[in-house]
Amino acid sequence: MKPVLEVRGLGVSFGVLRAVDDVWFDAEPNAITAVIGPNGAGKSTLFNLISGQLRPTVGRVVLDGADVTVRSPHLLQRAGMGRSFQITNLFFELSVFENLRLAAQRLESKRRMLLPVGRPGPARSRVDELIARFDLSAKAGDLAGGLSHGEQRRLEIAVAMAARPSILLLDEPTQGMSHADTLDTARLIRDLSRDVTILLIEHDIGVVMDISKHVVVMQHGRKLAEGPPAVVRADPAVQAAYFGHA
Amino acid sequence: MRDPSTVLVRPVQDRLTLAMRASHVLVAIFVALALAFAAIGVAIDDTFYLRLATEALIFSGLALSVDILLGYTGLLSLGQALYFGLGAYVSALVLQRVPSFWAAMAAALVACVIVGALAGLIVYRVRGVYFALVTFGLAQVAAKAVYNTRELGASDGLIGIPVVPVDLGFGTVQSNAPAGFFLITLGVIVVLYLAVAYLFETPFGRVLIALRANERRVPFLGYSPRAARLAAYVLAAVVAGLSGALYPMLRGFVSPELLFFSTSGNAIITVVTGGVGTLAGALYGGVILTVLKSVIGSWTPHHLVVIGLLFMAAVIFLPKGLMGLVRPWIERLLRRTAR
Ligand SMILES: Nc1ncnc2c1ncn2[C@@H]1O[C@H](COP(=O)(O)OP(=O)(O)OP(=O)(O)O)[C@@H](O)[C@H]1O
Numbered sequence: 364m365k366p367v368l369e370v371r372g373l374g375v376s377f378g379v380l381r382a383v384d385d386v387w388f389d390a391e392p393n394a395i396t397a398v399i400g401p402n403g404a405g406k407s408t409l410f411n412l413i414s415g416q417l418r419p420t421v422g423r424v425v426l427d428g429a430d431v432t433v434r435s436p437h438l439l440q441r442a443g444m445g446r447s448f449q450i451t452n453l454f455f456e457l458s459v460f461e462n463l464r465l466a467a468q469r470l471e472s473k474r475r476m477l478l479p480v481g482r483p484g485p486a487r488s489r490v491d492e493l494i495a496r497f498d499l500s501a502k503a504g505d506l507a508g509g510l511s512h513g514e515q516r517r518l519e520i521a522v523a524m525a526a527r528p529s530i531l532l533l534d535e536p537t538q539g540m541s542h543a544d545t546l547d548t549a550r551l552i553r554d555l556s557r558d559v560t561i562l563l564i565e566h567d568i569g570v571v572m573d574i575s576k577h578v579v580v581m582q583h584g585r586k587l588a589e590g591p592p593a594v595v596r597a598d599p600a601v602q603a604a605y606f607g608h609a
Numbered sequence: 610m611r612d613p614s615t616v617l618v619r620p621v622q623d624r625l626t627l628a629m630r631a632s633h634v635l636v637a638i639f640v641a642l643a644l645a646f647a648a649i650g651v652a653i654d655d656t657f658y659l660r661l662a663t664e665a666l667i668f669s670g671l672a673l674s675v676d677i678l679l680g681y682t683g684l685l686s687l688g689q690a691l692y693f694g695l696g697a698y699v700s701a702l703v704l705q706r707v708p709s710f711w712a713a714m715a716a717a718l719v720a721c722v723i724v725g726a727l728a729g730l731i732v733y734r735v736r737g738v739y740f741a742l743v744t745f746g747l748a749q750v751a752a753k754a755v756y757n758t759r760e761l762g763a764s765d766g767l768i769g770i771p772v773v774p775v776d777l778g779f780g781t782v783q784s785n786a787p788a789g790f791f792l793i794t795l796g797v798i799v800v801l802y803l804a805v806a807y808l809f810e811t812p813f814g815r816v817l818i819a820l821r822a823n824e825r826r827v828p829f830l831g832y833s834p835r836a837a838r839l840a841a842y843v844l845a846a847v848v849a850g851l852s853g854a855l856y857p858m859l860r861g862f863v864s865p866e867l868l869f870f871s872t873s874g875n876a877i878i879t880v881v882t883g884g885v886g887t888l889a890g891a892l893y894g895g896v897i898l899t900v901l902k903s904v905i906g907s908w909t910p911h912h913l914v915v916i917g918l919l920f921m922a923a924v925i926f927l928p929k930g931l932m933g934l935v936r937p938w939i940e941r942l943l944r945r946t947a948r
């Protein structure tokens with residue numbers, strides 16, 4: 364199957380630090396590719412390179428066969444990329460509903476940019492669907508800033524996928540969640556992967572082994588290993604570098 | 610056919626829409642008060658207060674443009690006087706040649722779109738303090754240029770702008786008729802308010818609000834923050850310019866002071882006093898400030914000191930401004946009646 368995303372020799376330096384260094388991998392359609400590695404391995408930086416926030420010094424990003432290496436984030440979004448953030452990045456002073464509506468409004472035709480919000484339409488039904496799916500109906504009218512941490516993390520994912528991206532980058536979606544919430548969220552992400560390609564940064568190894576099809580292991584900005592979960596887990600280098608620390 | 614999930618979720622009342630409805634109520638009250646004021650003015654054959662109130666409304670329009678940027682998009686412009694002055698000068702220049710209200714308004718609109726878009730190409734790259742400084746600098750440059758241009762009357766400005774008949778289709782009002790022109794100005798400001806309020810209730814306007822709420826996430830909604838900033842800037846320029854275009858019709862002259870920082874600064878004080886991010890606050894604030902200036906100005910020549918102190922008191926004791934205080938109360942009323 365043709366990969367949705369191809370990461371080819373991507374690298375970026377911050378001064379002398381090579382935060383991401385010659386990373387290659389592909390993300391297969393409708394599957395979860397997990398990116399794991401110790402703190403500071405360069406995982407979030409890799410996401411920033413893929414989603415256009417940072418310009419790589421070297422390497423290319425190919426989305427659906429098109430080179431998108433130097434595209435700005437908003438154009439990448441329009442090309443079908445969605446992402447969530449490790450540090451919750453919502454519109455805290457707006458309601459849960461409005462956070463989702465804003466994230467979904469691109470589903471409407473351009474013409475409706477200047478017609479009143481709140482009319483029934485694709486954006487509105489998408490929001491209703493997401494509110495139900497992410498169990499936020501009791502909180503829909505609340506300010507995003509007033510939600511509990513776990514709720515904010517759920518909203519973070521919902522916002523990222525609201526515009527129906529073809530590839531979804533999730534940066535530690537379960538960070539700071541209780542164990543039960545983590546398992547719920549993992550199940551949700553697995554369900555999502557039926558319709559969307561997912562690139563997932565996740566620290567919970569149990570979750571990674573459970574739901575991902577492919578695992579990329581990073582250390583010191585480099586790709587240490589990659590392969591199916593079981594193979595990666597058995598890799599002695601990975602054992603030493605990663606599971607040793609965990 | 611209906612998506613079953615839409616049935617499960619109770620429709621939420623959107624806070625932003627509710628807040629805007631509350632602003633509508635406040636503006637409706639404002640208009641009712643203004644009409645009553647005009648009726649009294651006509652009854653007692655007043656000129657002075659009607660003309661003072663007209664001037665207040667014109668500066669309310671400028672304050673409205675500041676609120677678009679500050680209250681909704683999260684951008685502090687220290688140079689909105691640039692567009693207020695541009696509108697006023699363009700209007701004056703047109704009126705010197707063609708005595709047409711509509712031609713003057715249209716010319717001011719076009720000039721503000723063009724200059725706003727050009728200046729916007731510099732301004733849209735920056736935000737925060739840099740945005741404030743760049744807008745300040747642009748307005749200073751424009752003010753100095755006008756001040757030194759003999760064709761524009763230099764430091765004297767343009768004087769002797771003729772009285773203009775305002776053709777409304779069903780009748781004509783002269784710009785020197787105190788009550789008539791007060792109502793025309795009220796009409797223009799209300800139309801500007803309604804247009805701006807409408808825009809903030811569209812997906813376009815919500816992107817501007819998103820910019821204020823969290824600019825870093827806006828690109829990940831699929832919108833360029835810079836393009837959004839440019840759009841807000843041009844919109845605010847147009848609102849300021851159309852308000853400014855009324856000024857020479859009322860006063861019969863324009864002067865470089867219209868472009869000075871004091872004009873921009875007063876508009877910011879107006880918005881902060883009236884309530885940032887309420888739109889209605891710009892209208893009330895314009896009246897409050899003009900009344901204060903003229904009343905206190907008749908007591909003491911140091912009225913700016915008094916206004917400065919009142920401004921500080923407003924910021925400290927009414928951090929959300931007058932409307933910020935009143936509006937939540939109306940929102941509660943509206944929410945209750947909606948149930
Ligand atoms: N903008 C930046 N400027 C300088 N250094 C940076 C920048 N962003 C990240 N770094 C550094 O790059 C390295 C990789 O950071 P990154 O956030 O990508 O790691 P990570 O794998 O996501 O770690 P974590 O698991 O803690 O989230 C770290 O040493 C970090 O300090």
Ligand SMILES: [Mg+2]
Pocket residue numbers: 406407408449
């Ligand atoms: Mg990280």
